[in-house]
Amino acid sequence: MQLFFESNLNIGAMEGKMRWVQGRAEILPEPVIPADRYVDGAGISVTTVLKDGGCYRMWYWGIPEDWGGEDVGYACYAESDNGLDWTKPALGQVDIGHGPNNVTHLGAIAFDVFIDPDSPPSHRYRGTTYIDPGRESHQIGAAHCGYYTAHSPDGLHWELDGANPAWWDSDVISAIYHPGQRRGLVALKRNPRYHGIPRRAVWNAELVNGQWSDCWRALVPDDFDDVCAIARGYASGDYYGLSMQPAGMATAGFLQQFRHSLPRSPFENWENGVFGVTDISLVYQESPRACWQHAPGRRDFLTCQPGTFYQGGIYPASGVVEVGDEHWLYFAGQGQTHGWYINNRWTLQPRWKEAMRAEGTVAQTGVARWPKWRLFGYTADPEGTLTLNLGEIPEDCILLLNYECDLAGSIRVELPGADGHALDDAVPLTGSHLAAPAAWKGETRIPARPGRQTTVKLHLERATVWAYEVEGME
Known part of the structure; x- marks a missing residue:
């Protein structure tokens, strides 16, 4: 609509x-998928949920039981008939030494999937991901650190589109298919300077006629984002990532508002905020490649709440899925604030890392829901x-x-x-x-x-x- x-x-x-x-959303009070395997024993950070025929399919970053505080983990897969009760099929792709698992052979910490109806069967599923060959295991041909694209006939067996990144930079990326525009849409994080410090910002790219484009600057934080952060008790703000939803020829966006706590990092090019929380505000794009606009006032759509499994941050999946008469946005909720287990020099603090792992607050996957199109x-x-x-x-x-x-x-x-x-x-x-x-x-x-x-x-x-x-x- x-x-x-x-x-x-x-x-x-x-x-x-x-x-x-x-509009307003309701967040279900409990996580929807348990962290009950070695491969995800420390946390489950959802990246994509799709409705594929009569099945809901989830791809997520599994944080292993013996997590050591690094950004390492497994690209995992789960299925559901109703979007709430999930199973983790044994895929038999990767031998980790802890019995059968649901791990795909693509080693990545961020992996987003969409179905491309215009592609040949071998490329029906498209993926975007961030890979660091120096940290990830069971690689399938990544030569450098960066954002990669991949394809698959079934969403489980993947092949990178090339050995080099499609886009340089690192960390957060999301992608969806837009049926009204008949193209894939990508949002990735980069770090330009603004007001003297690097700020996380959003770049867009697209898949058109089977070809991935270069990326372009789409959303850059401004003074009002700092005002919004300060009004909530933080020092400044920027954008951690962007999830998207097709709406006719337009696109709605769920913008991750990272609100920074002090102190900042003293390292050159890392003077932006290390600590803080991530809330979600709404943005929109009225036509292909048009400017993104903030909802008036930049009111939060989803907000971290004390005493919840997401009190430290909300990190949404790449897009929205339809469940009955509702739209659902799955998200990874953090029980502690961003960077809770490191100091401002990015040095791991073992005591606090172990506390997060033992308490299960690294990442848990939940659902925000609202009536369709509202x-x-x-x-x-x-x-x-x-x-x-x-x-x-x-x-x-x-x-x-x-x-x-x-x-x-x-x-x-x-x-x-x-x-x-x-x-x-x-x-x-x-x-x-x-x-x-x-x-x-x-x-x-x-x-x-x-x-x-x-x-x-x-x-x-x-x-x-x-x-x-x-x-x-x-």
């Missing part, structure tokens, strides 16, 4: 008491109107609305200039629906208007509209 981004140029005049609102919306408090340009309508169609109303609220849709579609003809939409058709007396069709722009007027009373879709046009 098309989301109601505040800057959407299809939104015209508004009257009455209308205001833009941001991220950005407009609410009437108590009443107002919103004009929406649907563009050219070459054939009859139906307008579907994602909305919710108070008990006494409603939405009525007016189609100016169309017989039988006046405000008095409108059937009030009440309750809460994810995709309800706008209706008039005995009619749900919007008549074709080839060569003309079609505008509808939404009349809201004690209601919120979240998203829309024009159905029936090729």
